[in-house]
Amino acid sequence: MPTGKVKFYNADKGFGFIGDESGADVFLGAAALPEGVTSLRAGTRLEYSIVQGRKGSQAMHVQVLDAPPSVQRGRTLRDRKPADEMAVVVEDLIRLLDDASNQLRAGRYPDTRHGTTLAKALRAVADQFEAGR
Template sequence: MPSGKIRWFDAKKGYGFITADDGKDVFLPSSALPAGTANLRKGAKVEFSVVDGRKGPQAMGVTLVGPMPSMVKAARPKPDDMAAIVEDLIKLLDAAGNGLRRHRYPSPAESKKLATLLRAVADNFDVQD
């Protein structure tokens, strides 16, 4: 049974592609996914059967092999980029702190932006290896 990794899959479009271990791309329709699986992450290892479709090889009977890779970990910024983000966050927090010392909270829009940024940075630090 051939194996490979998910190159990409779009649940809205209902299809994607597998890069087989031999390097060839195989069309992946959503009908070939295992029961109860609606989406697959890029890089997920799979085994599958191949049939000849209208436009080339098509995967059927897809089986997931091993755990799916973490999308959060894959999308995590590089350390140099994260350093710049943290430095910018420090500047924003310092400005908010100065306003609070003058007994003024940031505007609702600024507060929301700051809270969103804090959550995003925290999520990037909290990725489990």
């Protein structure tokens, strides 16, 4: 079976492309993904079979060989902020979430700037809690 790496995959649209070993692009539809896999990151190595569709090569029976390295996986307990500093960060996050909740109750999503700030804060807190896993 051929192998290749995901060039891109858009879970919302349900398709992407694999760059095979020869450099050719292979179409990757959501139906070809293994059970339980709904999204793939660029760089993920795959093994698959190929069928010729009307528009060219198409991957079938995809198996994930390995995902690209994650920046998060390299974090250790030493990378964590001290608990007293994290308490302040969590309190600030609670205030941001409370503001967002009030806006949602008023029938509107937070403005883009507030939404972006909230998303970044959530990711940062999640990174701290996952460090060392």
